Amino acid sequence: MASIEEYAKQSVEQRMARLGRTADELSAAIKGQSPAALTKRPDEKNWAGVEVICHLRDTEEAFNGRFQMFLAMEESTLLPADPDRWAVDRQYLRCDAGEAIAAFGKRRAENLDVFRGLSPEQWKRGGTHPARGRMTFETFFSLMCYHDDVHLDQLKRALEGKA
Amino acid sequence: MFNGGMPFSYYARLNRAQQAVYRKSDGVTELRLPRPATLHPLVTALDEALRTEDRLTTQRATERLVRGLTDALALPPVKVEVLAARPHARWGELHGLYTAERGTMPTIQLWMRTAKQKRVVAFRTYLRTLLHEVGHHVDFALLRLADSFHTEGFYKRESSLFYQLVPDARATAAPAVPAVRALESWLSEPLDARLARLERTPGDLAHAMRGRTTGALTRRPEPAAWSATEIVCHVRDTEEQLAGWIALMLAMDDPVLPEPAPAPRWAEERQYARHHPGAAWDAFGRWRDETLTLVRGLTPAQLARTGRHRARGRVTVTDIVGVIAWHDDNHLDQLRRALRGEA
Numbered sequence: 001m002a003s004i005e006e007y008a009k010q011s012v013e014q015r016m017a018r019l020g021r022t023a024d025e026l027s028a029a030i031k032g033q034s035p036a037a038l039t040k041r042p043d044e045k046n047w048a049g050v051e052v053i054c055h056l057r058d059t060e061e062a063f064n065g066r067f068q069m070f071l072a073m074e075e076s077t078l079l080p081a082d083p084d085r086w087a088v089d090r091q092y093l094r095c096d097a098g099e100a101i102a103a104f105g106k107r108r109a110e111n112l113d114v115f116r117g118l119s120p121e122q123w124k125r126g127g128t129h130p131a132r133g134r135m136t137f138e139t140f141f142s143l144m145c146y147h148d149d150v151h152l153d154q155l156k157r158a159l160e161g162k163a
Numbered sequence: 164m165f166n167g168g169m170p171f172s173y174y175a176r177l178n179r180a181q182q183a184v185y186r187k188s189d190g191v192t193e194l195r196l197p198r199p200a201t202l203h204p205l206v207t208a209l210d211e212a213l214r215t216e217d218r219l220t221t222q223r224a225t226e227r228l229v230r231g232l233t234d235a236l237a238l239p240p241v242k243v244e245v246l247a248a249r250p251h252a253r254w255g256e257l258h259g260l261y262t263a264e265r266g267t268m269p270t271i272q273l274w275m276r277t278a279k280q281k282r283v284v285a286f287r288t289y290l291r292t293l294l295h296e297v298g299h300h301v302d303f304a305l306l307r308l309a310d311s312f313h314t315e316g317f318y319k320r321e322s323s324l325f326y327q328l329v330p331d332a333r334a335t336a337a338p339a340v341p342a343v344r345a346l347e348s349w350l351s352e353p354l355d356a357r358l359a360r361l362e363r364t365p366g367d368l369a370h371a372m373r374g375r376t377t378g379a380l381t382r383r384p385e386p387a388a389w390s391a392t393e394i395v396c397h398v399r400d401t402e403e404q405l406a407g408w409i410a411l412m413l414a415m416d417d418p419v420l421p422e423p424a425p426a427p428r429w430a431e432e433r434q435y436a437r438h439h440p441g442a443a444w445d446a447f448g449r450w451r452d453e454t455l456t457l458v459r460g461l462t463p464a465q466l467a468r469t470g471r472h473r474a475r476g477r478v479t480v481t482d483i484v485g486v487i488a489w490h491d492d493n494h495l496d497q498l499r500r501a502l503r504g505e506a
Contacts, residue, residue, distance in 0.1 A: 061432075068421040103432035
């Protein structure tokens, strides 16, 4: 699995391709899986398959909120999110995985459109995250590739009953 | 075979014996206190104790209320421990804990401060957590269940105790069908009036939904109009969104406030129709308590901090509180209509 730094060295086209594949890879990973398998957590603390997918869906929306701020302001403060609270509050375990992938796919397409429309100056825009420091569009572009890899792997492990 | 309403998803992962316990738990939806009014002074005393922010004072008031409840329900006594800041882990915060080991008195532990901010928990959250843990004691000591699961029946029992303990004047201070006021009207109200509206809303929602079947709560009055469950999910997610705006306004000078998805898109993407109404209400209540605690702790200068809203232009934190009050009014009205079958 490539790190964020390794993705940063890849071309824009390569990373676009990575991000563009994810919805299909999620669909392939859950093909033929029963609702029970998709909602089974490998252990008490680790997410079930459907929770991983809903996390990707909601994170994609959160990324878009960051991007709105980057485009509207010279410099932003990035407030941390609480994905574990989202999982409980938004009742991920009651969601349908296929519908969640479809929603993720729409959000992803919108974010790829944002990236495609950026000028060279805009790629450098960003904000400061309390834990991660300064993050730009460029940082998020690579981070999202890595994030997809991590959660695709987590999804496959969850479906095998592994944390 | 599950014969009740829709069980929580973990039901499928339980073994047969556990499923039988789940069904039994789910079938009991109310706990009647013989004379709830006799406990109201203890509830008021607990509210006052929590406001002192003193752990020992809160511990004593909590012990008295728990003892009152166990006596009223003819339950064996339970030990109570009130602790300071909640433990925090990657998976969330622990609000309360019930432990029962053979040969020892069961124990209820409650945390009176939030993990991250170390603020004293809002009274309603604290009381609800207390009743939640008492609910586990009820499961073992009164219902004689072999395990204590978080079933819909469990949450309804907790809710039934809450509404017997919180006097009607507190829970339903709003008129039965409040007029929906214009946003500008709310923006002319003092902050205290806005906060009072915010404080009432979880109780008003619960009061409107109390005793309704899952079917009634999830039924749309017409294809394009939300069900009560979807409305509760909407106010829950809006609370998180608006709390995020306030946090941003406190962290930055005059930030542009990011626009959320249109509400119908949230409903579809987050699959509100599949959500459990009680759990959605519970999550909303926690967000609301945090909003109230945050806003009440702000200085006048912080309340006057600004952000830029796409449609309304420059808004202050106090304005956002007015928006929430107006939003509450609107959706309470919509929820009551949905339950009457009206769009």
